[in-house]
Amino acid sequence: MNEHLVVRVITKLLVPFILLFALYVQMHGDYGPGGGFQAGVIFATAFIVYAVVFGVGRTIRVVPLGVIIAMVASGVILYAGVGFAALAAGGEFLGYGAFDPQDPARGQHLGILLVELGVGITVAGVMLAIFLTFAERRRP
Amino acid sequence: MERLHLVLPIVLLVALALAMLRLRNLLAIAILSGVYSLVMALVFTSLDAVDVAFTEASVGAGITLTLMLATFSLTKRYETRRPADPLRRAFALLIACSIAVALGYATLDLPHLGDQTAEMHRHIAPRYIQLAEAETGVPNIVTAVLASYRGYDTLGETTVIFTAGIGVMALLWRWRTDLS
Numbered sequence: 001m002n003e004h005l006v007v008r009v010i011t012k013l014l015v016p017f018i019l020l021f022a023l024y025v026q027m028h029g030d031y032g033p034g035g036g037f038q039a040g041v042i043f044a045t046a047f048i049v050y051a052v053v054f055g056v057g058r059t060i061r062v063v064p065l066g067v068i069i070a071m072v073a074s075g076v077i078l079y080a081g082v083g084f085a086a087l088a089a090g091g092e093f094l095g096y097g098a099f100d101p102q103d104p105a106r107g108q109h110l111g112i113l114l115v116e117l118g119v120g121i122t123v124a125g126v127m128l129a130i131f132l133t134f135a136e137r138r139r140p
Numbered sequence: 141m142e143r144l145h146l147v148l149p150i151v152l153l154v155a156l157a158l159a160m161l162r163l164r165n166l167l168a169i170a171i172l173s174g175v176y177s178l179v180m181a182l183v184f185t186s187l188d189a190v191d192v193a194f195t196e197a198s199v200g201a202g203i204t205l206t207l208m209l210a211t212f213s214l215t216k217r218y219e220t221r222r223p224a225d226p227l228r229r230a231f232a233l234l235i236a237c238s239i240a241v242a243l244g245y246a247t248l249d250l251p252h253l254g255d256q257t258a259e260m261h262r263h264i265a266p267r268y269i270q271l272a273e274a275e276t277g278v279p280n281i282v283t284a285v286l287a288s289y290r291g292y293d294t295l296g297e298t299t300v301i302f303t304a305g306i307g308v309m310a311l312l313w314r315w316r317t318d319l320s
Binding site (some may be wrong): 030032079094106114115123129130 | 295308
């Protein structure tokens with residue numbers, strides 16, 4: 001679809017706003033609808049739109065394969081790491097209240113934020129990886 | 141007809157499902173399934189389940205459709221029709237009908253919509269509604285339940301997605317012709 005001028009320009013305009021919306025959904029999940037899962041999907045969609053219009057090759061130059069694999073793994077590691085950090089802080093596994101013994105609700109809030117971030121990173125990485133894997137196989 | 145806002149989308153869902161059954165063009169079926177998800181998101185929104193609606197819209201209508209389209213770039217776009225064996229068709233119809241009757245019978249046991257005395261609304265939900273914000277500092281109870289009270293489950297789900305991604309990459313990525 002690279003030859004359509006309108007599609008190219010609109011995509012370039014759209015991608016930053018999709019990314020911004022994904023970050024909003026990620027960070028605002030505590031207060032409104034949304035959270036890591038939805039944010040990750042929206043974040044991946046921005047790159048998928050880019051790949052559809054400009055091709056897999058150029059997308060891989062924006063997010064190299066190594067970065068995608070790192071995203072896929074680091075989200076789960078962050079999630080589990082928060083769990084173990086709570087354990088190390090003297091609480092239970094994934095008991096975020098231990099992060100702030102004076103005010104457990106603050107510790108909980110911090111833990112939820114980090115855990116949702118982990119979910120978002122992994123989901124974004126996996127969705128991107130699946131799409132690029134399929135799209136890449138089509139290339140001769 | 142006070143529940144017209146629910147009845148209309150459900151009629152539309154049935155029509156979409158029938159259309160998907162009739163069509164042989166896989167591309168059209170995939171797009172209709174995306175429409176199905178969007179209508180479903182409308183239903184969830186009118187039931188005040190905005191988090192579920194958001195997930196349905198972004199995952200069901202958005203990413204699933206995209207991944208389906210990516211799949212069709214590797215396979216064919218049309219379903220090949222096999223000559224149908226009448227006996228097998230009758231057997232399949234019998235199974236489908238009996239499952240439909242069983243499911244319809246099972247719905248008789250479900251509580252009515254918005255019934256506050258239903259078992260599931262009296263168990264642990266009131267505790268979440270009363271204490272979630274004070275205990276977690278997060279006003280969105282859904283997020284509090286998903287990430288904190290049911291943190292183990294969400295860790296499991298994230299691991300499932302991780303495994304799915306790794307599986308697809310290991311099976312389908314052509315590592316030798318690396319894109320570096």
